Amino acid sequence: xxxxxxxxxxxxxxxxxxxxxxxxxxxxxxxxxxxxxxTKDGREIVDYISSWWVNVFGxxxxxxxxxxxxxxxxxxxxxxxGFTHEPAVKLxxxxxxxxxxxxxxxxxxxxxxxxxxxxxxxxxxxxxNTGQEQRTRFMTFDGAYHGDTVGAMSAGISSQMFDAWxxxxxxxxxxxxxxxWESDDAIEAKEAAALEAIDLHLEKYGKEIxxxxxxxxxxxxxxxxxxxxxxxxxxxxxxxSQGILVIFDEVMTGFGRTGANFACEKxxxxxxxxxxxxxxxxxxxxxxxxxxxxxxxxxxxxxxxxKAFCHGHSFTANPLGCAAALASIELLQSTETQNNxxxxxxxxxxxxxxxxxxxxxxxxxxxxxxxxxxxxVDDGGYTSSLGGELKKWFWDRNMLIxxxxxxxxxxxxxxISDQQIDGAWKAMALAMEExxxxx
Numbered sequence: 331x332x333x334x335x336x337x338x339x340x341x342x343x344x345x346x347x348x349x350x351x352x353x354x355x356x357x358x359x360x361x362x363x364x365x366x367x368x369t370k371d372g373r374e375i376v377d378y379i380s381s382w383w384v385n386v387f388g389x390x391x392x393x394x395x396x397x398x399x400x401x402x403x404x405x406x407x408x409x410x411x412g413f414t415h416e417p418a419v420k421l422x423x424x425x426x427x428x429x430x431x432x433x434x435x436x437x438x439x440x441x442x443x444x445x446x447x448x449x450x451x452x453x454x455x456x457x458x459n460t461g462q463e464q465r466t467r468f469m470t471f472d473g474a475y476h477g478d479t480v481g482a483m484s485a486g487i488s489s490q491m492f493d494a495w496x497x498x499x500x501x502x503x504x505x506x507x508x509x510x511w512e513s514d515d516a517i518e519a520k521e522a523a524a525l526e527a528i529d530l531h532l533e534k535y536g537k538e539i540x541x542x543x544x545x546x547x548x549x550x551x552x553x554x555x556x557x558x559x560x561x562x563x564x565x566x567x568x569x570x571s572q573g574i575l576v577i578f579d580e581v582m583t584g585f586g587r588t589g590a591n592f593a594c595e596k597x598x599x600x601x602x603x604x605x606x607x608x609x610x611x612x613x614x615x616x617x618x619x620x621x622x623x624x625x626x627x628x629x630x631x632x633x634x635x636x637k638a639f640c641h642g643h644s645f646t647a648n649p650l651g652c653a654a655a656l657a658s659i660e661l662l663q664s665t666e667t668q669n670n671x672x673x674x675x676x677x678x679x680x681x682x683x684x685x686x687x688x689x690x691x692x693x694x695x696x697x698x699x700x701x702x703x704x705x706x707v708d709d710g711g712y713t714s715s716l717g718g719e720l721k722k723w724f725w726d727r728n729m730l731i732x733x734x735x736x737x738x739x740x741x742x743x744x745x746i747s748d749q750q751i752d753g754a755w756k757a758m759a760l761a762m763e764e765x766x767x768x769x
Contacts, residue, residue: 335370357725362389365746367730377730378754380743383550383582385613387661388745394612394657401653410438410646417652424659425621428591431600435627437620437639438647442581443477445605445618446543449577450481451641452603452622453541456575459629459637467535468500469542469574471507475551476543476579485543489552491712503531503539509555511693512686521561528565532572541575541602546593547697550582553712553737554702556695559597566599575602575626581618585609585662587741589671589698602626612658617651670744674699677748678740681755690765702739705765710736716765723761729754 336355345356358370365388367375380386387394405415422436437452439445450468457465468485475489476482483492484499492499506527508520532539546562549555566576578601583593585608590596594604603626607618630639645651661667678701685691685703693704707716714735724731731738731754738758742751 364388364390365743365750373728375725375728375730376746376750376754378740378742378746379730379732380741381613381730382608383587383741384608384611385743386585386587386609387612387658387667388743389613391612391614391657391661393661394614394654397653397657398614398650401650405649407645407648407650411642415647415649415652417649417656418647421619421652421655421659424656425606425619428659428663429600429604429621430594432624433600433604433621434624435622437622437641438652439618439620439643440616440645440648440651441477441618442579442605442607443479443482444643445581445607445620446476446482446485446577446579447479448620448641449579449603449605449622450485450541450543452620452626452639453575453577455639456626456629457540459632462540462573464538465540465574467503467539469503469505469531469539469569471544471549472504473507473509473549473552473555474543474545475549476545477581489712491551503535505531505542507549507555507557508561509549509557511556511695517558521558524561525564525568528568532568532574536572536574539569539572539574541577542569543577543579545579546583546597546601547588548583548593548700551712551734553704553734554695554700554739556697556700556702562597563599566597566601570602577601577603577605579605581605581607585658586667586671586744587697587699589675591662609662610658611651611654612661614654615648615651617648617655667744671698673748674742674744674746674751677751678755681752684755684759685762688759688762690762699744700739700741702737705733705736705738705762707736707765720761723764724757727757729757731758 359367360370361368365377367377425436426434437448439448470485472488475486484502487499488504506524508524510517569576578594580592584606588596594601602623604621611617630637675698678696682694686694690706691703692706695702705716707714709715712735717733717735720733740754
C-alpha cells in the first residue's frame with residue numbers, strides 16, 4: 331500500500347521547496363499526537379520544529395479538535411462580504427484585547443504571505459486615501475523573508491530566494507540588520523551604524539516612504555537572526571515620528587515564540603499593522619489576520635466605494651478556522667502555556683552548553699522558545715550542502731530537525747518535555763562533532 335501511495339504521490343503531487351528530480355521519497359505520516367509524528371511504517375518522530383512553526387500546542391490537541399468539530403456541525407463556511415458570524419466577531423474582539431494600543435481592526439485572510447500582502451496594500455492605499463500620494467516607497471531589513479506572493483517577495487528580495495521572479499517585483503529600500511548573538515562585542519557599533527544608515531535614508535527619502543515592514547526580533551527563514559528589542563524600538567520611534575507606517579510581520583514570532591504573546595509586547599511598541607498566522611489556529615487550519623489601528627481603518631471610510639479596501643478571499647474568516655483560533659488563544663493565555671515559555675527557554679539555555687564550547691559552532695542565540703547557532707562551514711547560507719546532510723542525520727535518529735542551510739535551530743511545540751529538548755541538544759552536539767564527515 332505504501333509503495334503504491336508513493337507512486338501516486340510522485341505522479342500527481344508537486345511539493346514545496348523541493349527539487350523533485352533529486353529529492354528522496356517523501357515520508358508518509360499516518361498520524362500525530364503531542365510532539366510525535368507517526369510514519370506509515372510505524373516510526374515515531376519527535377517534531378522539533380512544530381511542523382514548519384505552526385503547531386504550537388502539539389498535534390491533535392483535543393481542545394482545538396473539539397472546537398472545530400462543534401463548529402463544523404453548526405456552520406462550516408459563509409461568504410464574509412456583507413455577512414458575519416459569531417466565531418469571527420469573537421476572534422476579532424479577543425485579538426484586539428490581546429494586542430497593544432489601538433490595534434483593533436481585524437482583516438481576515440488565509441496564510442502569512444497574504445496577511446503581509448494585505449498589510450502592504452492597506453498601507454499603500456491609506457497614503458492615497460489621505461492625500462499622501464508621494465509616499466510610494468517601502469523599507470525592509472536586509473535578509474528579510476515575508477512570504478511568496480508578489481508584494482511579500484518584493485519585501486524579501488534580499489533573502490536571495492526570489493531570483494527567478496526579479497522581473498516581477500517592485501523596488502524596496504533595504505536597511506542594514508544588526509543581528510547579534512551571545513558575547514557579541516560589536517553589537518553597539520553595529521546598531522549605531524544601522525541607525526545612522528536609517529537616519530540618512532530618512533533624511534533623503536522620508537517624505538516618500540509609505541511603510542517599513544519587518545520581522546520583529548527574529549528573522550525566521552533568513553536564518554533565525556536576532557536583534558535586540560531596544561534597537562527595534564528606536565527604529566519604530568524614528569519611523570512613526572515621520573509619519574511612516576510600521577508593519578510587524580509576526581507570522582512566526584507571534585503566539586509566544588519570543589517569550590511574550592507577541593514580539594511587539596517584548597519591544598514595548600505598537601506597530602500600525604501586525605500580521606499573524608502560523609500559531610493562530612494551533613497548526614490545525616490555514617488562517618491569518620492583518621490587524622490595523624483604528625486610525626488606519628478610519629482612512630478607508632467614505633461615501634464612495636473608491637476609498638474602500640477592495641480585497642478578499644473566498645474563505646475569508648472561515649468559521650472553522652476562527653473556532654480553532656479561539657481555542658488556540660485560550661490555550662495561549664493559560665498559566666501552563668505561559669509557564670512553558672520560561673521552561674523551554676531555560677531548557678535551551680542548559681542545552682546550549684553542549685554546543686557553546688564546540689569549535690565547529692558560533693553565533694549561539696536564544697530568544698524565548700527559539701534557539702539557534704551556526705555551523706562553521708565553507709558554503710554557509712540557506713543553500714549550504716550541510717543542511718540536507720544534517721536533515722537526514724537527524725531523521726535517521728527519529729528527529730524532525732530541518733536546518734536552514736548551516737543554521738541549526740529548535741522551535742518546538744510548547745508541550746515538549748525538558749527531556750526531549752535535552753535529547754535534541756545532545757544530538758546536535760554529536761552532529762557537530764561529526765561535522766567533518768558530514769560536510
